[in-house]
Amino acid sequence: MANVLITGCAGFIGSSLAENILKNLSHFFVLGIDNLDNFYDKKNKIENVNRLKEYKRFKFYELDILNIHKLYSIEEKIDLCVHLAGRPGVLKSIENPNSYYENNLIGTSNILNFLNAKKSRKIIFASSSSIYKCENNKPFTENKTKLQPLSPYGFSKMFCENLLDNFHDNFGFDVVxxxxFSVYGPNMRPDLAIFKFTNLILNNKSVNIFGNGMSSRDYTYIDDIVNGIFKSINFILNEKNICETLNLGNSSPVQLLKLIEMLSMKIEKKVNVINLPSNKCELISTFADISKAKKLIDFKPNIDLNSGLDKFLEWHLK
Ligand SMILES: NC(=O)c1ccc[n+]([C@@H]2O[C@H](COP(=O)([O-])OP(=O)(O)OC[C@H]3O[C@@H](n4cnc5c(N)ncnc54)[C@H](O)[C@@H]3O)[C@@H](O)[C@H]2O)c1
Structure with a gap:
C-alpha cells in the first residue's frame, strides 16, 4: 500500500481527486490535510471531508500548512504528495495579496521542508494558467510561452514553481x-464564473462581466483534471530525477459571451449581460497546448464544454 498525502483535500479539486483515488486505486492510502478555511462556505468542505471519511483508507488531518510544527504530527510514511492547498482566485488576490503569498508560497515552502525532513521527495503541485503571458490568443506552451503573471495569485504560483525547481536541484525532489486551466464541474468552487453565472441566470438576475465578453477561457472538466493527476502520479512514482511542467487543459478555448449563451440556453432563461470595464489583472485568453502532457503522461481530455456543463447543471440542480 502506498501513502499519498493530498493537501487541500476538502476543496474542489482535492476532494474530487481523493474520492477518485479511494474509489478506483485500492493500493493507495490517502492522508488528507485541510484547514477548512472560510474562503467560501465551510459547509461544502465539511461535507466533502465527511464523504471521504466513509472510506477506511482515508485519514484526515485538520491543520494549517502555515503551522509547520503541526505538520510534524503526521507520523505516517509518505510516498508521494499532491499539493493542492492554497488560496485560489485571481480577482480576490488583488484585494489581499499577502494572504496569497502566505498561503501559497510560505505554505508550499513548509510542505517542502516537512517532506524533505521525512525524506519523502516526490511532489505534484497545482500551478495555474494565470502565470502565462497571453500573446495574440496563441496556445500556451510550457517551455516557449513567456511567464508574466498579472495578479498576486499568478505571482504566488510562479514563485512556488521556482521553489519546487530549487528543491529538485538542491535536495533531489522529483517534481511535476x-x-x-479553469477547472469546472460538480462540486466546483462557488466563486468561479460558471457557478456564479448559473446562479444569477437561475435567479433572473443580470450577469456582470468585465470587458466586452470576447475574452476566452480553456474550461477543463474536473474528471479530465483528476485523470491527468492520476497519470502524473503514475509517472512520478515510476520515474527518477524528474522536474517537469505540464499544462492540463482542454485545449479548446470558449469566449465568455458564448459560455453565457450556452448556460442561458441550457437553463432555458434569457440573460441580461452588463459590461463593466475590463480588468487588468485577468488574462484576455487562456489556451493550453497539451502536446507535452500527451507525450509524457498520455493526457487526453475527454469531456467538451457542452457535455461538461450538462453534468455540472445536473449536479447543481440537485
Ligand atoms: N479550480 C481551478 O480552476 C484552478 C486552476 C488552477 C490552479 N488551481 C489550484 O488548484 C488548487 C486547488 O484549487 P480548488 O479550486 O480546489 O480550490 P479550493 O479552495 O476548493 O481548495 C483549496 C483547499 O486548500 C485549503 N487550504 C487553503 N489554505 C490552506 C492552508 N494554509 N492550510 C491547509 N489547507 C489550506 C482550503 O481550505 C481548500 O479546501 C489550488 O492550489 C488552486 O490554486 C485551481
Missing amino acids: KLRL
Missing part, C-alpha cells in the same frame, strides 16, 4: 508542476 501541473498548470491547470
Whole structure:
C-alpha cells in the first residue's frame, strides 16, 4: 500500500481527486490535510471531508500548512504528495495579496521542508494558467510561452514553481508542476464564473462581466483534471530525477459571451449581460497546448464544454 498525502483535500479539486483515488486505486492510502478555511462556505468542505471519511483508507488531518510544527504530527510514511492547498482566485488576490503569498508560497515552502525532513521527495503541485503571458490568443506552451503573471495569485504560483525547481536541484525532489486551466464541474468552487453565472441566470438576475465578453477561457472538466493527476502520479512514482511542467487543459478555448449563451440556453432563461470595464489583472485568453502532457503522461481530455456543463447543471440542480 502506498501513502499519498493530498493537501487541500476538502476543496474542489482535492476532494474530487481523493474520492477518485479511494474509489478506483485500492493500493493507495490517502492522508488528507485541510484547514477548512472560510474562503467560501465551510459547509461544502465539511461535507466533502465527511464523504471521504466513509472510506477506511482515508485519514484526515485538520491543520494549517502555515503551522509547520503541526505538520510534524503526521507520523505516517509518505510516498508521494499532491499539493493542492492554497488560496485560489485571481480577482480576490488583488484585494489581499499577502494572504496569497502566505498561503501559497510560505505554505508550499513548509510542505517542502516537512517532506524533505521525512525524506519523502516526490511532489505534484497545482500551478495555474494565470502565470502565462497571453500573446495574440496563441496556445500556451510550457517551455516557449513567456511567464508574466498579472495578479498576486499568478505571482504566488510562479514563485512556488521556482521553489519546487530549487528543491529538485538542491535536495533531489522529483517534481511535476501541473498548470491547470479553469477547472469546472460538480462540486466546483462557488466563486468561479460558471457557478456564479448559473446562479444569477437561475435567479433572473443580470450577469456582470468585465470587458466586452470576447475574452476566452480553456474550461477543463474536473474528471479530465483528476485523470491527468492520476497519470502524473503514475509517472512520478515510476520515474527518477524528474522536474517537469505540464499544462492540463482542454485545449479548446470558449469566449465568455458564448459560455453565457450556452448556460442561458441550457437553463432555458434569457440573460441580461452588463459590461463593466475590463480588468487588468485577468488574462484576455487562456489556451493550453497539451502536446507535452500527451507525450509524457498520455493526457487526453475527454469531456467538451457542452457535455461538461450538462453534468455540472445536473449536479447543481440537485
Ligand atoms: N479550480 C481551478 O480552476 C484552478 C486552476 C488552477 C490552479 N488551481 C489550484 O488548484 C488548487 C486547488 O484549487 P480548488 O479550486 O480546489 O480550490 P479550493 O479552495 O476548493 O481548495 C483549496 C483547499 O486548500 C485549503 N487550504 C487553503 N489554505 C490552506 C492552508 N494554509 N492550510 C491547509 N489547507 C489550506 C482550503 O481550505 C481548500 O479546501 C489550488 O492550489 C488552486 O490554486 C485551481
